Amino acid sequence: MAFDLQPTLRGESLTLHPLRAGDYELLYAVASDPLIWELHPANDRWKAGVFREFFRTAMESGGAFIVIDNQDGRAIGSTRYHGYDEVKSEIEIGWTFLARSHWGGAHNREMKGMMLRHAFQFVNSVIFRVGAYNYRSRRAMEKIGGVLIGSGLDAAGREGVVYQITPATFFGSAKREG
Numbered sequence: 001m002a003f004d005l006q007p008t009l010r011g012e013s014l015t016l017h018p019l020r021a022g023d024y025e026l027l028y029a030v031a032s033d034p035l036i037w038e039l040h041p042a043n044d045r046w047k048a049g050v051f052r053e054f055f056r057t058a059m060e061s062g063g064a065f066i067v068i069d070n071q072d073g074r075a076i077g078s079t080r081y082h083g084y085d086e087v088k089s090e091i092e093i094g095w096t097f098l099a100r101s102h103w104g105g106a107h108n109r110e111m112k113g114m115m116l117r118h119a120f121q122f123v124n125s126v127i128f129r130v131g132a133y134n135y136r137s138r139r140a141m142e143k144i145g146g147v148l149i150g151s152g153l154d155a156a157g158r159e160g161v162v163y164q165i166t167p168a169t170f171f172g173s174a175k176r177e178g
Contacts, residue, residue: 003091003122005063005081009114013071014107016114019064019078024055026075027066030099037097041131041158045097058095067098067111076102079111081119089124103136112144120167132159145169 006018019027030036031054034046044050058064063081068074077098084091093115098107119126128146130137138161146163154160 001122003081003084003086004118005084006065007118009065009118011070011110011114013069014076014110014114015068015070016065016079016111017068019058019066019080021059023066023075024052027051027055027078030075030077031097033100035100039131039134039136040097041134041154041156041160054095064095069102076107079115081115084123089122090127091119091123091125092127092129093119094129108140109144116165116170120170124166126165128163128165129154129160130163132161138163145172 008018009016028048028051031051032046032048034043037043037045042050042054045054058078058080061080061082063084065079066075067077067079069076077096079093079096082092082094093112096108096111098111102108116126127149128141130141132151141163144165146165147169148161149164150162151160152162
């Protein structure tokens with residue numbers, strides 16, 4: 001079975017839809033908040049030209065989503081699958097951002113949970129690359145069961161770390177929580 005990189009994923013409070021060109025303005029309205037990017041290695045992504053390039057690469061990736069709040073239908077962020085490796089049975093989840101109004105609650109956990117459940121139908125490992133000094137994202141990864149497996153420079157030469165979640169760590173932690 002082929003990995004569907006852009007299904008529509010529906011949860012209790014969020015829906016992830018495949019990203020479309022017409023979503024640019026909706027997402028930029030969220031991404032234009034400089035505080036979202038404060039700890040991110042690309043901390044100027046709130047600027048229109050920088051975000052336009054981010055959006056272009058998201059569209060080209062074929063695995064990007066717009067995140068919608070089910071309560072009011074507003075766009076609140078984006079995320080994507082990247083780098084599917086059938087031989088290694090691995091994919092990356094990343095390039096995630098959420099409106100500050102949705103920080104600190106269950107939204108990130110729900111979003112990543114939907115993506116992980118979908119991914120584990122096709123792979124045995126999901127990785128997440130996080131800026132080394134992006135402590136907010138690192139804490140969020142640890143909250144959802146990410147295991148730190150490495151560090152080094154990313155493709156842009158920035159220092160980062162890599163977290164991994166496997167079905168055993170994900171479903172094992174889900175059983176303990178629920």
